[in-house]
Amino acid sequence: MSLVEVTDLTVEFGALRAVDGLSFRLAEGAALGLVGESGSGKSTVASALLGLHRGTGAAVGGSVRVAGTDVQAASDEELRRLRGGRAAMVFQDPLSSLDPYYAIGDQIAEVYRVHTRVSRRTARARAVQVLDRVGIPDPVRRSRSRPHEFSGGMRQRALIAMALACEPDLLIADEPTTALDVTVQAQILDLLHALREDTGMGLLLVTHDVGVAAESVDEVLVMRHGRLVEHGPVEAVLAAPAQPYTRELLGAVPRVEARRAVGHGSPGQDAGGSQPDGPRPAAEPSGEVVLEARGLRREFGRGKRAFAAVDGVSLTVHRGETLGVVGESGSGKTTLGRMLVGLLEPTAGEVRYEGRVSSGVNPTVQMVFQDPVSSLNPRRSVGESIADPLRARVRGVRGKDEARIRGRVTELLERVGLEAAHYDRYPHEFSGGQRPRVGIARALAADPRVIVCDEPVSALDVTTQAQVVALLGELQRELGLALVFVAHDLAVVRQVSDRVAVMRRGRVVEEGPADEVYESPRDPYTRQLLAAVPALDPAVAARRRAERRQPALA
Amino acid sequence: MSGFGGFGGFVLRRGIGTILTLFAISVIVYVVFYVTPGDVAQITCGPRCSPAQVHQVAQQLRLDEPLYVRYWHFVEGLVAGQDYSTGTSVEHCPAPCLGLSYQSDQQVTRLILTKLPVSLSLVLGAMVVWLILGVGTGVLSAWRRGRLTERVLTAVTLAGTATPVFVIGLILMIVVCGELELLPFPQYVNLTDDPEQWAWNLLLPWLSLALIEAASFARLTRSSMLETLAEDHIRTFRAYGVGERSIIGRHALRGAFAPVIALNANNFGSAVGGAVLTETLFGLPGIGQELVHAVNVVDLPVVVGMVLVIGFFVVLANAVADVLYAVADRRVVLA
Numbered sequence: 001m002s003l004v005e006v007t008d009l010t011v012e013f014g015a016l017r018a019v020d021g022l023s024f025r026l027a028e029g030a031a032l033g034l035v036g037e038s039g040s041g042k043s044t045v046a047s048a049l050l051g052l053h054r055g056t057g058a059a060v061g062g063s064v065r066v067a068g069t070d071v072q073a074a075s076d077e078e079l080r081r082l083r084g085g086r087a088a089m090v091f092q093d094p095l096s097s098l099d100p101y102y103a104i105g106d107q108i109a110e111v112y113r114v115h116t117r118v119s120r121r122t123a124r125a126r127a128v129q130v131l132d133r134v135g136i137p138d139p140v141r142r143s144r145s146r147p148h149e150f151s152g153g154m155r156q157r158a159l160i161a162m163a164l165a166c167e168p169d170l171l172i173a174d175e176p177t178t179a180l181d182v183t184v185q186a187q188i189l190d191l192l193h194a195l196r197e198d199t200g201m202g203l204l205l206v207t208h209d210v211g212v213a214a215e216s217v218d219e220v221l222v223m224r225h226g227r228l229v230e231h232g233p234v235e236a237v238l239a240a241p242a243q244p245y246t247r248e249l250l251g252a253v254p255r256v257e258a259r260r261a262v263g264h265g266s267p268g269q270d271a272g273g274s275q276p277d278g279p280r281p282a283a284e285p286s287g288e289v290v291l292e293a294r295g296l297r298r299e300f301g302r303g304k305r306a307f308a309a310v311d312g313v314s315l316t317v318h319r320g321e322t323l324g325v326v327g328e329s330g331s332g333k334t335t336l337g338r339m340l341v342g343l344l345e346p347t348a349g350e351v352r353y354e355g356r357v358s359s360g361v362n363p364t365v366q367m368v369f370q371d372p373v374s375s376l377n378p379r380r381s382v383g384e385s386i387a388d389p390l391r392a393r394v395r396g397v398r399g400k401d402e403a404r405i406r407g408r409v410t411e412l413l414e415r416v417g418l419e420a421a422h423y424d425r426y427p428h429e430f431s432g433g434q435r436p437r438v439g440i441a442r443a444l445a446a447d448p449r450v451i452v453c454d455e456p457v458s459a460l461d462v463t464t465q466a467q468v469v470a471l472l473g474e475l476q477r478e479l480g481l482a483l484v485f486v487a488h489d490l491a492v493v494r495q496v497s498d499r500v501a502v503m504r505r506g507r508v509v510e511e512g513p514a515d516e517v518y519e520s521p522r523d524p525y526t527r528q529l530l531a532a533v534p535a536l537d538p539a540v541a542a543r544r545r546a547e548r549r550q551p552a553l554a
Numbered sequence: 555m556s557g558f559g560g561f562g563g564f565v566l567r568r569g570i571g572t573i574l575t576l577f578a579i580s581v582i583v584y585v586v587f588y589v590t591p592g593d594v595a596q597i598t599c600g601p602r603c604s605p606a607q608v609h610q611v612a613q614q615l616r617l618d619e620p621l622y623v624r625y626w627h628f629v630e631g632l633v634a635g636q637d638y639s640t641g642t643s644v645e646h647c648p649a650p651c652l653g654l655s656y657q658s659d660q661q662v663t664r665l666i667l668t669k670l671p672v673s674l675s676l677v678l679g680a681m682v683v684w685l686i687l688g689v690g691t692g693v694l695s696a697w698r699r700g701r702l703t704e705r706v707l708t709a710v711t712l713a714g715t716a717t718p719v720f721v722i723g724l725i726l727m728i729v730v731c732g733e734l735e736l737l738p739f740p741q742y743v744n745l746t747d748d749p750e751q752w753a754w755n756l757l758l759p760w761l762s763l764a765l766i767e768a769a770s771f772a773r774l775t776r777s778s779m780l781e782t783l784a785e786d787h788i789r790t791f792r793a794y795g796v797g798e799r800s801i802i803g804r805h806a807l808r809g810a811f812a813p814v815i816a817l818n819a820n821n822f823g824s825a826v827g828g829a830v831l832t833e834t835l836f837g838l839p840g841i842g843q844e845l846v847h848a849v850n851v852v853d854l855p856v857v858v859g860m861v862l863v864i865g866f867f868v869v870l871a872n873a874v875a876d877v878l879y880a881v882a883d884r885r886v887v888l889a
Contacts, residue, residue: 050793084794091793096786101808101883110804111794148885162794 001068003028003170003202004049008062011044011053011226018044020226021062028169031196031203033213033234036223037249037461038432042206045223046174049204050089051079067169085115088163092175094155098147104158105131105143112165130161134191152329153184160191170202171195177212181328182490186532189215190545208461210253211534214238215541222246234538252462254469254491256533259515290482291317291340291365291450295349298335309335311506312349317450320476322483324497324514326490328529332506337452337486341367353450363389366448370455372439373427382430382438383409383423389446412441417471433464440471444479452484457492469496490533494518502526564877572869579865581625583858588621594852598656615656628653628858652862653855655848662859665844670863672742673840675752676759676832677825681818683764684771689814691768692775697802699780707772714769723762723835730758740836759836763829767821774817775810782809811882819875823868827860 004026011019019041026032034042047053051071053060064071067086069078083089091097099107108130109123118126124143131139134157147155156176163171173192177185193216196203207213213220213234220237222229222245230243241247298310310332317323327333338344340351342361350357353365369375376385383406390405410420416437422430430438436456443451453472457465469492476483487493493500494514501511502523510523521527531548535541595612596603603611612618616627630636631651638645638654645661647654652662691711695704731739740758743751782788783806791801830842841860848856880886 052789052793080795080797082795083792084796089790089793091786091790093786097790099787099791099805099808100885101805101811110800111791111796114795114797114800146884159790162790 001028002026002065003030003067004032004204005065006045006049006062007064009045009048009064010059010061011041011048012059012061013057018058018226019048022223022226022228023062024221024228024231026170026202026204029196029200029202030219031205031217033217033220034204034206034223035208035210035213035220035249037208037463039225040223041226042208042223043174044226046089046172046204046206049170049172050083050087054079081115084111084163084168085166086168087170087172088166088168089172089174090156090159090163090176093179094152094159095147095179097159098155100147103144103146104150108143108158108162108165111162115166126165127161130164131158133164134158134161134195135187136161152180153187156180156184156188157191160188160195164195164199167199168201170204172204172206174206175208176205178207178209181488183328183528183532185212185534186548189534190548192216193545209534210238210250210462211536211541214536214538215534215545222249238536238538249462250536252466253536254462254465254489254495255536256491256494256518256530258495260495260497288319289316290319290354291484292352292355293336293340293349294352296336296339296346296351297348298332298339298344299347308347308506310339310346313503313506313508314349315501315508315511317482317484319449319482320480321498322476322485322496324493324500325484325486325503326488326493326500326529327503328488330505331503333486333488333503334454335506336503337367337454337484340450340484341365341452343367363393363446364448365450365452366443366446368436368439368443368451368453368456370458371435372442373430373435376427376438376442378427381424381426383413383425385427386412386438386442386445389442409441409445412444415444415475416441417467432460433467436460436468437471440468440475444475448481450482450484452486454486455488456485458487458489465492472496490518490529502529568869568873568876572866572873575869576862576865579861580628580858583861584621584625584628584854587852587854587857590852592852594656594854597852628855652859655856656853657848657851657856662855665856666841666859666863669839669841669844669860671745672838673826673829673833673842675742675745675756676763676829676838676840677822679753679756679760680763680767680825680829681822683760684767684821685814685818687764688768688771689775689810691772692779692810693802693807695772695776696779696783696806697798704776711769711772714765715773717766719762719766719831720835722765723758723832726758726762727835740838742838759832759838762835763825763832767825770821771814771817774813778810778813779806782806785809808882812879815875815878815882819871820868823864823871826867827864 002025004024006025007023009019009022010017022041022045024032034045036042048060048064049066049071051064051074060072066082069082069086071079071082074082098104105124105127108127109120112118112123112126113120116123128139128143131143136142136154136157142150147158150158160176171192176192177188180188189212192203195201203217205213205216217234219232220234221231222237222243224245230237230241230246237246238250241250293313293315296310296313297308299306299308301307313332313336315323325333325336335344339346342351342358342365345359352358353362358365376382386409387405390408406423409423413420413422418434418437418441427438439456456472457468460468472483473496475481483496485493485496497514499512500514500517501508502517502525503509504525510517510521510526517526518530521530531544535544593608595608595615595617598615599608599611616624627636631647631649631653633649635649636647636651636653638647647661647663650663652666654661655665691707695707698704727739730736737754737757740755743755745752779802783801788801788805791805827841827845829840830846832838833840833843841863845857845860845864848860
């Protein structure tokens with residue numbers, strides 16, 4: 001009998017059909033990856049396996065059997081026994097997924113006691129045992145810590161420990177590594193792999209990241225708009241996708257091992273072929289330095305608590321080139337970006353714009369924020385927000401100027417692939433793919449020479465990501481812009497950058513031409529980062545995992 | 555852990571802050587009363603006083619001296635104590651001396667010491683009732699959310715907020731003491747004299763003050779629990795088969811803790827001096843009643859003294875709330 005049997009599952013939230021006639025099976029001990037972009041219904045499927053839609057107003061149709069329990073027909077009591085007991089779920093954001101008020105060990109013990117009638121003491125001992133199993137150092141002491149005292153990776157381990165507590169037959173992992181740094185992601189994926197080998201439990205992995213799936217599962221199921229697109233062994237689907245959508249999806253995935261296509265095509269667009277314009281400037285970057293940072297240092301806090309988020313960084317940005325700044329969370333890359341734009345005063349060092357020392361905000365150096373919508377005033381129309389930099393330059397706006405400003409904003413909106421009609425819309429009305437365009441239009445309004453992009457595509461699906469990257473390249477080529485591209489995603493950075501600076505703990509550990517840094521990294525940290533990037537080829541992934549295991553043993 | 559690292563420092567900082575706050579309050583009250591129109595000496599002396607008598611009173615009360623001199627005397631008395639001549643004898647007022655009442659020549663410090671136990675008895679007792687009632691109602695309506703129980707409770711608490719204390723108090727008194735004769739009409743009995751009578755007599759005042767306050771606690775508890783219930787970690791425990799009772803009682807209620815503490819600190823502090831209606835209705839000789847009287851007759855020393863005591867309790871209640879915050883939520887660092 002299969003561990004999971006889903007037949008003709010539909011889930012409707014009001015008029016929205018999130019899952020539409022999905023069927024699949026998962027054998028005992030097997031691993032299946034549900035892959036799709038946002039809104040494809042993959043997480044909804046995961047919730048349906050535990051009957052989490054019950055009582056929420058969602059209409060669930062079809063049948064779901066998990067570990068012998070008919071989830072649709074089960075009584076509340078039966079469902080409670082299934083949840084956590086036979087099938088356990090690991091959620092995406094490990095900070096918000098644990099109760100901030102209780103010690104981690106107590107939370108695991110609580111869950112354990114729901115399913116086994118044991119004493120508090122025994123349950124606590126079990127909690128320590130599973131925390132130890134997932135690699136939490138000093139588990140007895142750490143089990144008394146609260147979630148905020150754990151790092152992101154340790155929290156995710158703690159959640160996995162909670163899942164392991166009752167020795168379930170099935171582990172459902174919903175984007176388990178999305179909130180994590182790439183090196184931590186590799187550790188968590190390795191942990192999941194090792195646990196499966198040990199316990200023989202089945203795994204249902206929900207992810208938007210094809211690379212993560214390639215690392216972890218035997219089979220993939222590609223979803224789109226709530227429907228199944230393609231289902232098969234992971235090697236087959238990734239190597240030779242049968243469906244056009246799968247090809248498009250795989251084509252849009254930036255590949256860390258691929259050189260940037262010069263002059264045409266963004267990452268993998270040769271495969272997808274949907275984008276006519278590449279991100280690549282046709283003109284070679286000139287030698288002219290537009291922006292320069294010398295010995296930048298920024299401290300936060302005072303006295304004993306002071307720490308340097310950025311510590312002695314020197315960089316140059318040339319006209320028309322893209323400098324990629326890559327690093328994990330806490331490496332100081334965002335702080336650096338803000339200092340370059342003048343939003344933060346450096347504690348020491350200076351920023352020079354075209355050779356002159358620049359302090360404060362400089363209109364010719366603009367910034368595109370990670371979530372452009374939350375960085376716009378929600379109560380003003382997008383057109384008005386974009387017009388702000390224009391108004392700032394004209395004193396005493398008159399009717400005539402008003403028309404000119406509106407005309408210019410419309411031009412900008414159209415330039416970034418939006419429409420004139422979007423002028424009067426409000427930020428929340430824009431879709432995920434349009435949002436970064438709004439941010440780019442706002443940055444362009446000030447006629448900048450340099451744009452600092454802080455994680456401009458990290459919240460986007462790969463296909464949208466590719467489009468935004470293409471747009472940036474196009475603008476760069478047309479307007480001769482210099483770009484500073486700050487991101488944690490090594491593959492994306494490689495696809496857009498001429499030169500790359502790798503940051504760690506506030507310092508630049510390695511800097512150079514992108515291909516050089518990626519192909520022959522000198523710094524051990526860069527090597528470690530690159531080794532942690534999930535490979536799209538399951539065979540390569542297995543080899544890398546073995547390599548990662550070696551130094552751990554040595 | 556981190557919450558108590560600087561506990562001594564926290565107390566010290568809060569202590570200094572309290573003194574500065576009270577100092578500022580006293581200055582403001584002095585200035586306000588100085589610029590308020592009306593002849594204080596005339597009011598104090600009474601309507602039938604001759605101009606000569608009024609002048610004498612003004613001199614006796616030092617009303618003819620400039621504001622800063624009078625304030626200086628006040629500070630002096632507070633720190634070192636003061637001697638007052640009351641015509642025939644000299645009365646010593648030990649530090650902290652808040653001066654003598656213009657009206658009764660009584661020492662304000664003593665006056666406060668007789669009124670404060672009444673107010674504290676009323677407010678502390680009512681606080682226990684409003685917390686039990688308010689939080690209980692809130693938990694119940696969060697638990698039964700979307701059902702009839704919740705709608706009924708919402709209506710009741712709304713009615714509770716909208717009903718003035720003297721209406722509830724009067725109804726309670728008429729029904730309980732008048733019709734049913736379950737209790738005698740309340741009159742204040744000192745706790746130290748007869749604890750049992752103290753409690754019986756305060757029962758109705760507690761209830762009527764608490765019923766009003768409980769409504770806001772019920773709504774706050776309900777809304778913060780619903781907020782917590784929508785959070786990710788609740789989903790985690792649901793997905794692990796933890797029962798609704800644990801989720802409500804252990805996880806969701808915990809989220810309501812901090813806002814309830816904050817509201818309680820506020821309401822406690824302001825009720826010490828602000829429960830005038832309840833005090834008047836039940837004939838409790840507390841701070842609130844005395845303060846209203848003192849304001850009416852422009853009895854500056856009494857007003858200043860009372861306001862300082864109330865201010866002290868507001869600040870104290872908030873400091874206690876901060877400590878409880880840090881105990882309840884380890885992420886909070888006392889600063």
